[in-house]
Amino acid sequence: MQDYxxxxxGKKITVMGLGLLGRGLGYTKFLAECGAxxxxxxxxxxxxxxxxxxxxxxxxxxKYVLGEHRLEDFRGRDMIIKxxxxxxxxIYIKEAEKNGIPIEMDVSLFAKCAPEIILxxxxxxxxxxxVTALIYEILKKNEKFLNRKVYIGGNVRGVATLPLLKxxxxxxxxxxxxxxxxxQGFGDSKISPxxxxxxxxxxxxxxxxxxxxxxxxxxxxxxxxxxxxxxxxIIRKDVENLIKNxxxxxxxxxxxxxxxxxxxxxxxxSVEKYKFIVPGEHQKENLxxxxxxxxxxxxxxxxIGHAVKHFKGLEGRLQYVKxxxxxxxxxxNNATTPEATVAGIKALSFPETRFRGVSPxxxxxxxxxxxxxxxxDKKLPLDNFVKTVNKHCKAIIMIPGTGTDRxxxxxxxxxxxxxxxxxxAVKKALLSSKKDDIILFSPAFASFGMFNNEYxxxxxxxxxxxxx
Numbered sequence: 001m002q003d004y005x006x007x008x009x010g011k012k013i014t015v016m017g018l019g020l021l022g023r024g025l026g027y028t029k030f031l032a033e034c035g036a037x038x039x040x041x042x043x044x045x046x047x048x049x050x051x052x053x054x055x056x057x058x059x060x061x062x063k064y065v066l067g068e069h070r071l072e073d074f075r076g077r078d079m080i081i082k083x084x085x086x087x088x089x090x091i092y093i094k095e096a097e098k099n100g101i102p103i104e105m106d107v108s109l110f111a112k113c114a115p116e117i118i119l120x121x122x123x124x125x126x127x128x129x130x131v132t133a134l135i136y137e138i139l140k141k142n143e144k145f146l147n148r149k150v151y152i153g154g155n156v157r158g159v160a161t162l163p164l165l166k167x168x169x170x171x172x173x174x175x176x177x178x179x180x181x182x183x184q185g186f187g188d189s190k191i192s193p194x195x196x197x198x199x200x201x202x203x204x205x206x207x208x209x210x211x212x213x214x215x216x217x218x219x220x221x222x223x224x225x226x227x228x229x230x231x232x233x234i235i236r237k238d239v240e241n242l243i244k245n246x247x248x249x250x251x252x253x254x255x256x257x258x259x260x261x262x263x264x265x266x267x268x269x270s271v272e273k274y275k276f277i278v279p280g281e282h283q284k285e286n287l288x289x290x291x292x293x294x295x296x297x298x299x300x301x302x303x304i305g306h307a308v309k310h311f312k313g314l315e316g317r318l319q320y321v322k323x324x325x326x327x328x329x330x331x332x333n334n335a336t337t338p339e340a341t342v343a344g345i346k347a348l349s350f351p352e353t354r355f356r357g358v359s360p361x362x363x364x365x366x367x368x369x370x371x372x373x374x375x376x377d378k379k380l381p382l383d384n385f386v387k388t389v390n391k392h393c394k395a396i397i398m399i400p401g402t403g404t405d406r407x408x409x410x411x412x413x414x415x416x417x418x419x420x421x422x423x424x425a426v427k428k429a430l431l432s433s434k435k436d437d438i439i440l441f442s443p444a445f446a447s448f449g450m451f452n453n454e455y456x457x458x459x460x461x462x463x464x465x466x467x468x
Contacts, residue, residue, distance in 0.1 A: 004113060004165040008034035014073050015040045016092065017083025018052050020452055024083050025052045026160025027106050031081075032059040039073050041065040071095050079104055084155075084181035085208070088215065105185025107154050107176055110161045112189055116170035120293060121154070121192070123178045123223045124199025126340050127236070127286045130278070131197055132156070132177040133314050134290035138307040139173060142299050148172050155179045157455055173297075180205065180219040187222040195296060196223045196261075197234045197289050201242055204337050206379045221246055224259065231261035234292045236285045240265060266292050274308040279318050280347030316458045318344050321465045326435030329465055332442035333458040337378065338385035341444035345369060348438055349392045367394040367414070370433045372425045374404035375445030375457075385444060386410045395432040397425045403445035421450070422457070426464045 013036045018024045032038055038061070042049060045067045056062060065073055074080060074096040081104050086093060093103060111119055122132045132152070139150040151168065153161035154176030164174065176193070178186070186192060201217060209216045224233045224243065235243060246258050266288035268281070276287055287308065294304050313319060316333035323329070332344045348369060371393045386407075389396055395415040398404045399422055408418060415432070419425045429439045441461050447454040 005034045007113060008036045010035060010037060011078040012037045012076070013039075013079045013081060014077050014096075015081050015083075016042075016069070016086060018042045018044075018049055019083055020044075020049065020052060021455065022158035023106060023160045025055055026158075027081065027162040028062070029056060029059070030160065030163040030166075032056065032062060038062045039065060039077075041069050041073055043067065043069065074101065075099050077101050081105065081109065084179065086181075088209070103185075103188055105182055105188075107161045107178065107182050108185030108189045108191060110153070110164060110174075111186075111191055111193075113162075113165055114168055114174075117168050118171070118173045118195070119193040120173060120175045120195045120197070121178045121186075121223050122176065122197040122199070122289075123180070123183060123220055124197075124236075124239075125202045125204045125337070126343065127199035127282065127289075128155075128177050128179070128197075129314060129334065130283060130286045130317060131199055131289050132175055134287060134308070134311060135197075135293045136175045137311050138290060138294045138299065138304055139175065139297065141307045141310075142294075142297075142303050145299060145303065146173070146297060150175065152176070154182060178223060180216060183219050183222040187219065187225070190226050192222065192224055192226040192231070194227075194230075195232045195234070195293055196227065197293065198223060198239055198243060199236050199286060199289060201239050202337070202339050203380045204378065207377070211379065217242070217246075221258075224261065227259075227261035229260050229262075232264060232296060233259065233261050234264045234266055234289050236289060237265055237267075264292050271308075274305050276308055276311070278311070278313045280343060282343050283347070315462075316454075318347060321462065322468070324430065324465075324468050327430070327433045327437050327439055329439045330441065331458070331461055331465070332440060333454060333461060335442040335444060336375075336446050336454060338380055338382055338444045341371075341373060341442040342385055342388045344440060344442045345371070345388050345392050348440060367392055368437045369393045370429045370437060370439045371396045372399070372422075372429055372439065372441045373444045374398035374407070375401040375443045375450070376448045377401070377403035377406055378446055382407060382410055386412060390414055394437070395429075397428050397432070399425050399443075399450065401445055401449050407444075422460055423464060426461075426468075430468075 008031055015028050018040050040062055069092045074092045079102050080096045122128045136152045143150055149172045151164055151174045153174055268284040268288045271284055271287045271291055316331055319331040321329045321331050335341045335344055390413045393414050398418050417428055419428055433439055447457045451457040
């Protein structure tokens with residue numbers, strides 16, 4: 001691992017997708033520092049990528065191809081590093097494969113370069129961010145007990161994983177949130193984490209997977225496909241049949257002997273004893289997954305309990321922001337599917353919810369939620385979402401987007417409004433609420449169209465609320 005620079009020095013590498021989130025920037029800078037011969041190509045323009053390019057200005061040797069991709073940049077190279085979201089049928093990736101050029105991704109490439117670390121990977125349609133954060137919090141607070149360093153990577157805002165090669169030592173632990181796109185890299189490399197967690201599986205990214213749940217699950221399944229007998233797979237109960245019967249469950253093939261590691265099914269009843277402030281029954285299941293990981297590292301129950309007690313939750317995931325004129329405001333920005341928003345609505349609607357800002361009382365299940373939602377369509381079912389909104393919300397305020405247009409044509413029986421932007425949505429939500437109500441910002445759709453990404457949307461909402 002100390003020779004990581006030698007692995008990249010002088011190598012001809014095409015980076016496909018610099019982006020604005022910081023991950024592409026992070027590993028591009030790292031590769032430049034290692035002396036790689038870099039071509040950075042992105043469909044965004046130089047103007048759109050100005051902040052990322054500025055951060056790389058001292059590396060004069062980087063060649064940029066922006067606003068387009070060129071087939072020639074995928075020939076005669078030693079390696080292609082693709083970002084998340086590159087289309088499955090990309091002609092550029094096919095060109096590289098045709099020329100025998102390895103296709104790599106940030107986290108899986110790190111795992112290949114640092115085989116002596118312990119990799120904990122977390123995936124799932126919903127819950128992976130929470131489980132990743134909980135595992136990291138518990139392990140990080142117990143570094144002295146573990147006698148090893150703990151790092152976080154993967155699908156974490158602004159964090160590139162490959163540069164961690166500068167820090168990690170043999171035996172250290174890396175906790176990674178892995179979405180289906182990043183798991184493509186694990187599939188290409190035919191590797192899986194030592195400890196894997198699979199939280200949930202439901203429709204998402206159907207615009208990317210062209211309505212194929214089979215293709216979506218196949219990418220997700222890379223988290224356990226290549227595990228060895230000494231590895232572990234921890235799951236929530238609701239994905240047990242899917243995983244045990246893979247690939248026959250979705251693909252219609254004969255059942256294969258895919259599971260080689262030890263299967264552990266997390267039980268939310270086992271975590272009732274902990275003081276956990278994050279709302280929702282589904283979050284107890286996420287906590288149970290995190291605790292199972294901690295148990296594998298032999299962390300005493302008292303130490304686990306101490307870490308859980310001090311866990312404050314995650315920004316953008318049913319995050320209590322503030323109370324304005326008796327109205328409690330929650331930020332659930334990362335709920336980018338209808339079912340994720342349904343989970344948030346239910347978490348705030350039932351008496352078992354006990355957490356910061358909400359106290360159960362008679363009538364707590366009544367319609368007190370003013371929902372702000374809307375955005376770009378992912379082509380996901382809306383039936384259950386509409387049913388839940390009609391049952392538990394007093395009003396719904398929709399920001400623009402293709403998903404909003406579709407939702408507006410559904411049978412909404414509650415008061416509903418279409419507004420021009422998020423600023424107007426916040427104003428309308430305040431006008432539509434009274435003391436003891438809840439304003440819940442939970443988009444249910446993607447951010448693209450109005451925003452560059454979900455983080456930009458998150459930051460604007462928090463800014464608007466803090467200014468109230």
